Amino acid sequence: MSADDLLRVDDLHKRFGDEEVLKGVSFEMAPQDVQVLIGPSGSGKSTLLRCVNRLTEYEQGEITLDGTPTSEMDENDLRRQVGMVFQDFNLFAHRTAKGNVTLGLRQVLGLSKEEADSRAMAQLDQVGLADQADSYPAELSGGQKQRVGIARALAMDPKLLLFDEPTSALDPELIGEVLGVMRDLADQGMTMLCVTHEMGFARQAATDIMFLDGGQIVEHGPPDTLFEDPERERTGQFLERLTSLHGDDG
């Protein structure tokens, strides 16, 4: 644990009704870390992500972003600094690709129309969609939609990017283009916390992989360690199952 951790999660507990979904999760992330979160469904991975940007409130524990506890921050301010990419894309259906990116720039960051437009175009260019700027979400393929989602999150210039199973809703042949963008981001030094099943991506880009099961971190470590020589048997079993399903593509 170092003083210049970008993100620190301390003993996070979250219950829904009678069920405790997160049972004391703790971890840290340094700047430029790429943390991959894996685990069986229902283990609380998405919930954990949503607690980080406070889309879900939690009862116990503390989350600190760049030295400030998130509970003390204005929630809109927090979400300016932490971007999120959704499994179902959640693009604003009534706005073009460019419009999706400029909304936050204009309303949250207060940029002028020209500044917002040029920044949005630059961002769309970075994900390879400059020519689709005026298309509506319904006209785009799944992979294109997700890349717009990434551009939208990136445009806010966040310190941390959260990815909630970004490729799970995509047809297999479209997964590659999104993973490509994510890999480039990692190479450029973006701090990323990703929930994903894509083991190929994890092996290549992750600095650390966390295995979450039953609301707790069972094990974590660098990809090589976890894949070749996991400490716990559960980890190994789960990884094996995942790899046979999702393989090493990406």
Next chain:
Amino acid sequence: MADRARVRVGTRTRRSLAKLVVGVAFWAWVVLRWLNDWAGGVVVPRQQPFVPPSLFTGLANGVPDVVPFVADALGAVAFAVEFLPTLVDAFWLTIVLTGVATVLGFCIAVPLAGARVYGRLSAWLALGYVELFRGTPLLAQLFVLYYGLPWLPAFFRELPWVGAGFLPGQAVFVAILGFTLNSAAYQAEYIRGAVESVDPGQLLAARSVGLSRIQGIRFVVFPQALRYAIPGWTNELVYLIKYSSLAAFITVPELFQAAQGIASTNYRYTALFVLSGLLYLALVVTATTLMEYVGNAVSVPGVSGTGSR
């Protein structure tokens, strides 16, 4: 991941329990009133309140002037107690009009909807009917039937027992006819919408199992369609409850007519319209609560008109 923070409590909450108690008490009292009056005034003379209003005015006088609201409230109760019996008497006719017209309308609406969805020539005829009755005001339709076709009320008047005994006069029958025809058109549209929202794959699967088209529609499409239709149908029921008041304009002695009648003698328009409004409201709330209950009772996971998936 689903946000399970807002969990719906299915068991009785304190509030719904209170609502149930009030509802049952209200209807028990209404039925007692009806039975009393129909039996010729068994407990109290016809249209006389169970509890004399003088009791409340006496109480009101007894209350010291320091507490003005209580006296006023008691005065209002006394007024209500005095005139509710007459209103409740007419309330019966409102319920009859609504109930009969809804049921008869449903009988017409189902084949109408069927024609709209599955027919060829009949689809056009059905469309004409529906457009006609939904595109013109109900009041105009009632006027046509009552004033415009003078042989119609005459026809009803000639029928045996009409107007004598406990069968109401001819105006009521004309009103029922008018409401039935109108309601049938609206119900047909709700049912049609519901039938069309059933996945076409359902009928396909039914045919592939060997059922004929009619059987497929009857055993697979309609059971689902009727469940989807519940919200719209409830809507139509509430609509008819309220618009039964239009029958007053063709001399039917239902609730609104009764309120107007009393008000023209004592000029207490506000109080009487509020009282009758409360009775309509009670009927509407009862109807929606009942339909909610019915909807839950017949609900099947995944087939619901309430929009929850």
Next chain:
Amino acid sequence: MPCPVPVPGGLSPDWQYVLENACYLGDGLAVTIELTVVSLLVGFAAGLPAGVVEVYGHRSGSRPVRWASGLVRNAGVVLRGTPIVVIIMLTYFAAGISPAFLAATVSLGFRSAAYQAQIFRGAIESVDRGQMEAARAVGLSKVQSIRHVVLPQALRRSVPGFQNEVTIVLKDTSIAFAIGLAELLTNSYDLFQSIGHTTAIFEVILFVSGLYFVLTVSANRALEALNDAVAIPGGERG
């Protein structure tokens, strides 16, 4: 009043009577249209905020907003559960709101607001929750999210329900008959109740029904055109 409508010869006396008085009916038609438009506007102005408050209000942090949400819900139940005849009588005779046109507009307008609130509420609730989440995740405040993301989509989805409401209000203007406002049905009643012409009632009502029908169809087509004009490209189905 001389009427420029030409009366072709050879018609039955009852039909002649109708056409001779076409302008009188035309006056009533004008009042009906005014009544409809004004009531719908009142209904929209009150109904849209009411719908938004009803959807988002009860979970708000502030007390007055929660209170407003409850008030809106209960007012809606009363307005939607009371016959329009009773509402208009209370407005005109009891509350003494005068003249009759104002009373009719207030009654029809606020009742329409109660129904429009439900239309907008349904439309807002049909917008996928993910839209709101994505808006919040970018840093937009709740109000900004409602304004820039939810409402634009909800309003588009409200058009069919609004279409329905337009035809209902149009036909219900006939209830102004009860307070003697000179709209279309009242004027037609005058015509067929006048001495010597009571046989013409069928023709009068038929003519008037035709007028209502034409109005309804035109309004529906106009709104369908609106629906197409504001549709989101790419085949979003409302």
